[in-house]
Amino acid sequence: MSFIRPAATLVVGFTLLLGIAVPAAFTQVAGLVLPARSGGSLVERDGRVIGSALIGQDFTDARYFHPRPSATSATDPKDSSRTVDAPYNAAAGAASQRGPSSQALVETVRQRVMAAGPVSAPIPADAVTASGSGLDPDISPENAGRQVARVAQARGLPEERVRALLAESTTAPALGFFGVPRVNVLRLNLSLDAMR
Amino acid sequence: MTLIGWAQIALVLTLVLAAAMPLGRYIAAVADGRVAWLRPMETLLYRLGGIDPSRGQDWKGYALAMLTANAAGFLLLFAILRLQGVLPLNPQGVPGMSSWLAFNTAVSFVTNTNWQAYSGEVAASYLAQMAGLAVQNFLSAATGIALALAVSRAFARGGLRELGSFWADLTRVTLYILLPLALVLGAAFVALGIPQTFAGPVTATTLEGAEQLIPLGPAAFQVAIKHLGTNGGGFFGVNSLHPFEGPDALVTALQIWAQAVIPFALCLTFARIVGDRRQGRALQAVMLGFVVAATAAIYAAEAAGNPAFAALGVDPAMGNMEGKDIRFGLPLVALFTATTTGASCGAVNAMLDSFTPLGGMVPLFLIQLGEVLPGGVGSGLYGMLVFALLAVFVAGLMVGRTPEYLGKKVQAREIKLAMLAVLVLPATILGFTAISVVLPQAASSIQDAGPHGLTEMLYAYTSAAGNNGSAFGGLAADTPWMNATLGIAMLLGRFGYVVPVMAIAGSLAAKPRAPEGAGTFPTHGPLFVGLLAGVILILGGLQFLPSLSLGPIAEHFALLAGKTF
Numbered sequence: 001m002s003f004i005r006p007a008a009t010l011v012v013g014f015t016l017l018l019g020i021a022v023p024a025a026f027t028q029v030a031g032l033v034l035p036a037r038s039g040g041s042l043v044e045r046d047g048r049v050i051g052s053a054l055i056g057q058d059f060t061d062a063r064y065f066h067p068r069p070s071a072t073s074a075t076d077p078k079d080s081s082r083t084v085d086a087p088y089n090a091a092a093g094a095a096s097q098r099g100p101s102s103q104a105l106v107e108t109v110r111q112r113v114m115a116a117g118p119v120s121a122p123i124p125a126d127a128v129t130a131s132g133s134g135l136d137p138d139i140s141p142e143n144a145g146r147q148v149a150r151v152a153q154a155r156g157l158p159e160e161r162v163r164a165l166l167a168e169s170t171t172a173p174a175l176g177f178f179g180v181p182r183v184n185v186l187r188l189n190l191s192l193d194a195m196r
Numbered sequence: 197m198t199l200i201g202w203a204q205i206a207l208v209l210t211l212v213l214a215a216a217m218p219l220g221r222y223i224a225a226v227a228d229g230r231v232a233w234l235r236p237m238e239t240l241l242y243r244l245g246g247i248d249p250s251r252g253q254d255w256k257g258y259a260l261a262m263l264t265a266n267a268a269g270f271l272l273l274f275a276i277l278r279l280q281g282v283l284p285l286n287p288q289g290v291p292g293m294s295s296w297l298a299f300n301t302a303v304s305f306v307t308n309t310n311w312q313a314y315s316g317e318v319a320a321s322y323l324a325q326m327a328g329l330a331v332q333n334f335l336s337a338a339t340g341i342a343l344a345l346a347v348s349r350a351f352a353r354g355g356l357r358e359l360g361s362f363w364a365d366l367t368r369v370t371l372y373i374l375l376p377l378a379l380v381l382g383a384a385f386v387a388l389g390i391p392q393t394f395a396g397p398v399t400a401t402t403l404e405g406a407e408q409l410i411p412l413g414p415a416a417f418q419v420a421i422k423h424l425g426t427n428g429g430g431f432f433g434v435n436s437l438h439p440f441e442g443p444d445a446l447v448t449a450l451q452i453w454a455q456a457v458i459p460f461a462l463c464l465t466f467a468r469i470v471g472d473r474r475q476g477r478a479l480q481a482v483m484l485g486f487v488v489a490a491t492a493a494i495y496a497a498e499a500a501g502n503p504a505f506a507a508l509g510v511d512p513a514m515g516n517m518e519g520k521d522i523r524f525g526l527p528l529v530a531l532f533t534a535t536t537t538g539a540s541c542g543a544v545n546a547m548l549d550s551f552t553p554l555g556g557m558v559p560l561f562l563i564q565l566g567e568v569l570p571g572g573v574g575s576g577l578y579g580m581l582v583f584a585l586l587a588v589f590v591a592g593l594m595v596g597r598t599p600e601y602l603g604k605k606v607q608a609r610e611i612k613l614a615m616l617a618v619l620v621l622p623a624t625i626l627g628f629t630a631i632s633v634v635l636p637q638a639a640s641s642i643q644d645a646g647p648h649g650l651t652e653m654l655y656a657y658t659s660a661a662g663n664n665g666s667a668f669g670g671l672a673a674d675t676p677w678m679n680a681t682l683g684i685a686m687l688l689g690r691f692g693y694v695v696p697v698m699a700i701a702g703s704l705a706a707k708p709r710a711p712e713g714a715g716t717f718p719t720h721g722p723l724f725v726g727l728l729a730g731v732i733l734i735l736g737g738l739q740f741l742p743s744l745s746l747g748p749i750a751e752h753f754a755l756l757a758g759k760t761f
Contacts, residue, residue, distance in 0.1 A: 132545075159368070
């Protein structure tokens with residue numbers, strides 16, 4: 001039929017052009033001009049890759065600032081048919097996907113609020129809710145502020161020094177306009193480790 | 197809601213409208229064959245395909261060519277997805293997709309839906325993403341724009357049989373509009389942190405000594421066309437929420453711009469083709485009004501937060517943060533969500549399943565209104581023109597005159613075909629949802645109890661039939677039943693809609709174009725804008741009200757009363 005040849009030609013031709021040639025050339029140029037950005041903004045310390053500046057990682061040690069709850073999971077190493085909680089599993093970003101009226105969600109949030117201990121002021125929402133990507137690299141300045149005393153005590157540092165470091169590490173909105181102020185947890189913790 | 201938040205929304209929308217003006221003019225030039233800076237490439241494709249670009253097709257020929265090209269695209273993509281395990285460029289070592297999943301995914305990308313029952317970094321090889329899925333991002337978008345151009349031409353002159361050459365339209369739109377825009381936007385995305393590499397995943401050792409496997413890939417270029425073509429299929433599973441797919445608020449602002457700019461520009465292209473600039477402004481006004489209203493509703497609902505959390509001692513100041521990342525901020529989440537569902541894109545920068553009930557109802561309702569606000573690239577314009585015909589018909593009934601749109605008499609045949617097209621959406625959405633909530637093998641896909649569970653199912657079929665592709669992610673979508681029925685819903689939503697629309701175009705093209713007279717109902721003023729908005733709300737939206745009452749509205753009142761499920 002007269003339709004088949006043009007259809008097949010355009011589909012195959014555009015696959016070779018837009019699916020192979022153009023992206024291959026684009027990748028080459030991106031790698032030459034912006035090697036760090038195009039390669040995932042990896043962060044190295046002492047010659048070893050310790051993560052990506054854009055991807056959150058899990059911190060539980062009292063000496064570090066803690067990230068937001070993460071709903072990512074991983075295959076259970078003991079039983080491959082099951083999954084287990086694995087916060088900040090970057091191989092498979094995920095959200096809780098729980099609806100706002102879900103009992104399971106409300107119960108999880110309640111436990112997180114309890115774990116935060118007796119508090120005088122209301123808890124910042126980002127401290128007790130799971131992020132959408134499961135890999136959120138940031139916390140809110142309010143959330144970080146609540147952790148200053150704990151981190152300072154665990155490290156034997158004066159609170160003012162930790163607070164000053166936090167202020168330095170706070171990222172302003174993009175172009176001073178888009179988005180909200182935020183604190184990149186990995187960067188903040190790296191500069192904590194680099195102190196003294 | 198804050199002033200600075202609204203300023204962000206206003207700035208992005210202003211940039212969309214500003215860019216739509218020159219772009220609309222440029223697309224009209226491309227449609228006329230007046231743009232030719234890749235002529236050797238264009239000629240080569242024509243020669244290999246035995247195509248004569250100057251030979252026009254009538255509506256049947258145009259529609260058949262479109263269907264054949266889409267069928268060829270489906271077959272190639274299906275084969276790549278099934279065989280990706282043995283094909284090159286597969287550093288993650290993913291296996292071939294199951295035939296149900298490959299069917300669903302191939303239909304999804306060919307119909308410009310980009311519903312994803314798989315997760316990119318886990319289940320798609322670099323080759324499948326780049327040479328399979330991304331190519332369909334281009335071709336399905338170009339198909340939509342080509343169809344919109346053909347429909348526009350039907351209004352331009354009288355006594356016309358031919359609506360243009362589908363082959364030439366597809367080739368020109370791809371080469372001269374989508375490719376250059378994707379290259380520029382893709383370069384900006386790399387500069388802002390979206391990866392573009394063939395290197396495989398990297399293993400990092402975190403500060404606390406754990407291992408973290410970081411996925412990479414040739415993402416930036418594909419993410420660029422994903423938004424420009426209102427496709428919406430993420431390179432990574434969590435879409436534009438992934439820090440590599442949406443590294444910061446500037447990227448999200450650019451993505452909003454990209455997914456709205458071509459649909460808004462096409463209104464002006466249409467106006468140029470029919471030779472009356474005011475007509476494009478009227479269509480844009482309706483689209484913009486709905487986008488702003490929807491953004492305000494989402495912004496307000498999400499900023500108010502979840503009352504169940506506030507009762508636990510959570511500060512409501514940040515709003516509802518479950519399923520959201522910090523960096524975008526609520527204003528751009530609201531605008532992104534309104535444009536991605538209004539524009540049939542389907543990318544997400546926040547998880548809709550965890551939105552407050554009313555915040556989640558808005559994107560659902562925007563899709564149900566027919567994906568015309570502003571709609572997908574091309575499909576938004578021809579969908580809006582169907583509503584415009586119905587609007588002049590309603591106006592004609594009120595005053596007892598034969599309705600006309602742009603000098604073309606709108607008669608029984610056109611209205612019947614228009615209603616046929618408009619009814620595809622409710623029949624598909626409500627039909628499949630009703631079956632799936634009672635059929636055990638389907639209902640087992642629902643995650644959440646209570647009214648939210650119904651919303652999850654309703655959203656899935658709405659998204660598929662509307663060719664949107666966003667999801668209430670709690671639903672387990674990778675089952676044979678869901679893969680098959682959602683695939684059918686996508687096909688009906690795309691081709692079941694567009695074939696009647698092309699028949700309308702063929703019928704209108706043949707009619708003479710009458711000059712404007714004293715009795716002509718003007719289709720560019722505020723009266724028409726209001727009428728068109730009303731027809732969209734009533735004809736497009738009313739039949740979904742019962743299902744919305746049982747889902748999100750019931751959930752809203754339950755939550756206010758302190759009830760959880």
